[in-house]
Amino acid sequence: MQQQHMNFDLLAVFNAESDADAAETKLHKEGFGDEEVVRMAASSVSGGQFREHGPNRDRAAVFLQTSRSGPNPVTVILLAVVLGVLLGAVMFGITNFAIASHPVLIGTLAGVVVGIVLGALLGLTRRGRVRGAIGQDVTKANAARAQPTSEARTVIAIRLPDSDNISRKSKARAILLNNKGKIDRSVGG
Numbered sequence: 048m049q050q051q052h053m054n055f056d057l058l059a060v061f062n063a064e065s066d067a068d069a070a071e072t073k074l075h076k077e078g079f080g081d082e083e084v085v086r087m088a089a090s091s092v093s094g095g096q097f098r099e100h101g102p103n104r105d106r107a108a109v110f111l112q113t114s115r116s117g118p119n120p121v122t123v124i125l126l127a128v129v130l131g132v133l134l135g136a137v138m139f140g141i142t143n144f145a146i147a148s149h150p151v152l153i154g155t156l157a158g159v160v161v162g163i164v165l166g167a168l169l170g171l172t173r174r175g176r177v178r179g180a181i182g183q184d185v186t187k188a189n190a191a192r193a194q195p196t197s198e199a200r201t202v203i204a205i206r207l208p209d210s211d212n213i214s215r216k217s218k219a220r221a222i223l224l225n226n227k228g229k230i231d232r233s234v235g236g
Contacts, residue, residue, distance in 0.1 A: 054206060055085070055204040055205060055206050055234050056205050056206060056207045056210050056216060056219075056234075057204065057205040057216065057219055057220060057223065057230065057234065058202065058203075058204045058205070058230070058231040058234040059202070059203050059204075059223035059224075059228030059229060059230050059231070060089070060201060060202050060228065060229050060231065061201040061202070061203070061226070061227060061228050061229075062201070062227065063201065063227075064199050064200060064201055066201075066226055066227045066228070067086070067200060067201045067202070067203055067226075067228075069226050070203055070222060070223055070226035070228055071084060071086060071203055073222050073225075073226060074203070074205075074219065074222055074223075077218060077222060079205070079219065082206070083205060083206055083207060083208070084203060084204075084205060085203070085204040085205075085206060086200050086202070086203055086204075087200065087202040087203075087204060088199065088200050088201075088202065089199050089200075089201045089202055091202060112179045113177055113178065113179035114177075114178050114179055115174055115175050115176070115177055115178070116175030116176065116178065117175060118170055118171050118172075118173055118174075118175065119170075119173075119175065122170050122173060123166075123167055123170030123171055124170070125170070126166035126167070126169050126170040127162075127163045127164075127166035127167040127170060128163070128166065129166060130162040130163065130165050130166030130169070131159045131160075131162035131163040131166060132159070132162065133162060134158040134159065134161055134162030134165070135155050135156075135158040135159035135162060136158070137158055138154045138155050138157060138158025138159075139151060139154065139155040139158065141154065142154030142155065203223065203228065204234075205219045205223075207219070
């Protein structure tokens with residue numbers, strides 16, 4: 048049942064079918080007839096232009112963002128120095144006592160250089176702590192943003208017999224917005 052969107056004066060899309068039911072009931076209660084209020088499936092609307100009304104509903108996404116800080120330069124330098132000294136001391140002991148054929152200074156310097164490189168690599172690969180996600184469970188937040196199925200009847204279109212009646216059109220728009228609907232700006236005028 049694809050309908051021409053240009054025939055409607057207002058078109059609102061809802062996230063839940065229960066919100067669309069409430070809006071439809073309110074419209075009928077305010078005197079809008081069955082020929083004026085048309086209920087459609089979500090699949091019948093595509094490519095609409097929507098504007099957020101009221102406070103930004105996605106502001107929770109700011110608090111759900113997570114980031115890791117980079118490696119701490121002090122930690123990198125400290126690990127490089129400590130491992131350089133440790134491997135230098137180990138290589139000094141090995142070249143001085145176990146391998147007498149190699150010069151002690153070259154063995155010690157090799158241990159220091161290898162220790163510095165290993166310490167710097169270890170310090171650079173350490174991940175910083177996670178920042179963000181201030182107490183929220185990200186899995187619950189993603190489940191709450193689930194889009195309605197295409198068969199769900201979450202679209203309400205209004206076709207007014209007198210489209211120049213501004214007060215009636217404004218009343219319908221207010222009812223749709225107050226019931227959590229998003230008005231498609233590409234429909235009507």
